[in-house]
Amino acid sequence: MSEKTILVWFRNDLRVHDNEILFEATRKADKVLPVYIFDPFYFKTAALGLLKTGNIRAKFLLESVADLRGNLQKLGGDLIIRIGNPAEIIPQLAQQYEVSEVYHHREVAFEETQISEEVEAALWKIKLNLKHFIGHTLYHKEDLPFPIKDIPDSFSIFKKKVERDSQVRPCIETPEHIYTPEIVDAGNIPTLAELGLTGPVDDPRSDFHYEGGESTGLLHLEQYISRQSLTGATKGNKHSDHPSRLSAWISLGCLSMRWVYREVTHGSHNSGSPLVLELLWRDYFRFMFKKHGKQFYSAERFKDNDDPAANQEELFDKWKVGNTGVPLVDASMRHLNATGYIPNDNRQAVAVYLAHELKVDWRKGAAYFEEKLIDYSPASNLGNWAFVAGVEHDPKDTRYFLSPKQLSDLDLQAQYISTWLPEAFAEQV
Structure with a gap:
């Protein structure tokens, strides 16, 4: 046989x-x-x-x-x-x-x-x-308390019903052994040059080093949990002093969302954890893709209260390089360009500024994030930009995001801005 x-x-x-x-x-x-x-x-x-x-x-x-x-x-x-x-x-x-x-x-x-x-x-x-x-979600679609076509468009309602009526499945076992056919030519991993890219330059201002792979992802997850335990992170504190920085490993599937959930909650239903909240947002945006497909991000679903800027390309170019004249926006974009990462609050700030202050087509910003983000994920990226751009949603959902006014407070952002945009403080010296 x-x-x-x-x-x-x-x-x-x-x-x-x-x-x-x-x-x-x-x-x-x-x-x-x-x-x-x-x-x-x-x-x-x-x-x-x-x-x-x-x-x-x-x-x-x-x-x-x-x-x-x-x-x-x-x-x-x-x-x-x-x-x-x-x-x-x-x-x-x-x-x-x-x-x-x-x-x-x-x-x-x-x-x-x-x-x-x-x-x-x-x-x-x-x-x-x-x-x-x-295999890319925290909750399996078969375990949701509603069929895909009836998933609430409101994140708040989605979160409440899923946490109340669904359970996260146990993790799948790791195989003990893998038997492969006799492989004639396994092939080599290409270089960046073979993919048409140049090597990135490590920026000395970065306070975190990313290395791809399941092994380092599991290590960073362990270190994150240890930090949370040592500092006694407050349940429900979205703006913890210790962000997980696990999103890059989660986006490429180097870390399973169920595995992260299990390790963070230790079997409890700790929905107040900021990391669990992040996993729920990921599920929500994926299921929105599944429910609506491309139509979820179509122009017909967006509020169109602002006339688009006439000089979009000029404004977009200034935004990309961090030359808008708004310190937090400029610091965040320079941070993104140098490292491939900015905190979620800053992503919201620069997206709101591009879409609503500069009145530039939000899809340009989404495309730029696609190139630059080390933790890029199609559903999360488009979902977040669509949220900022004005897809209709429950007003309660906005409580999960800081307002642009809060984020533009120089006193709150002084250390961050001085690191990535030191000239913003030059006249004060």
């Missing part, structure tokens, strides 16, 4: 812990073929002359894929790495290694969904099935 081989297509799930497609493949098949593909689509220059993936996030991605390969090798397996179109490469590998089925985690954003559909169509031509799993 011939052996059954399942190809596991990794995308934004770069881990071996709590990974359903990997665990199920080891259970259902004799051999598992793990594959990661660097799709040129994500490294092209898109609208506005912006990259879809900037060099800071690309470096983090390369490190994450390298760590995934290492962790698979520790389990006896390996990771095939290719550069190209998944719809061409996956069927080729499937035929080469006599694959019986292909597993992957379902995405919700339109570009990612289209790529999945193209792969699925290509596999159908060779009579193979692409099996979809749900």
Whole structure:
């Protein structure tokens, strides 16, 4: 009897812990073929002359894929790495290694969904099935207290009902061993130059070092929990002195949201944790994509109280480089450009300023964040920008965001601004 081989297509799930497609493949098949593909689509220059993936996030991605390969090798397996179109490469590998089925985690954003559909169509031509799993949310969609079509558009109502009526599923076991076919050519991890990018420069002003991969993600999660325990972080204190900084690992799936939830809550339903709140927002925006699709972000759903600026390109260029004349906005944008990260409150501030003060099309800001953010996630990025831009929502939802007036207080932001925009204080010296 011939052996059954399942190809596991990794995308934004770069881990071996709590990974359903990997665990199920080891259970259902004799051999598992793990594959990661660097799709040129994500490294092209898109609208506005912006990259879809900037060099800071690309470096983090390369490190994450390298760590995934290492962790698979520790389990006896390996990771095939290719550069190209998944719809061409996956069927080729499937035929080469006599694959019986292909597993992957379902995405919700339109570009990612289209790529999945193209792969699925290509596999159908060779009579193979692409099996979809749900592995990017805290709450499984089958456990929600409402069908997808009836999910509340209000985050406040969504949060209340989900926390009251749903449970987070236990984490999936980590495979004890992975058996792969004899791999002829596992492939090399590309360099930034091969992806058309230059290497980022470490900025000495940064107070945090990012290194991609499941191993460092788990370590930083452990350190975050230790800091919270030592400082006795107040339940429900959104503006903790110790932000988790885990979003980059969560966005690439180096950390499972369920794993983070389990470690932070220790089995309790600690909905007051700022990190749990972040996970809930991620779920909410993903489910909004699932419910509305592209229509959720269409112009018809936006309030259009402001006339757009006539000189949008000029204003957008000043905003990008941090040259608007507003200290917090300029400091935040320079911080983003240098490190790929700014705190969530600052993201809200710069988004509100671009969309409502400068009256520049919010989609330009969303595209710029897509290039620059080390923790970019399609649903969260578009969801946050849409919220700021004026998608109708429950007024109660605004309590989760600081107002622009609060964020522009120089006294509150003095240390931050002096670090990233020292000239703002030069006249005071």
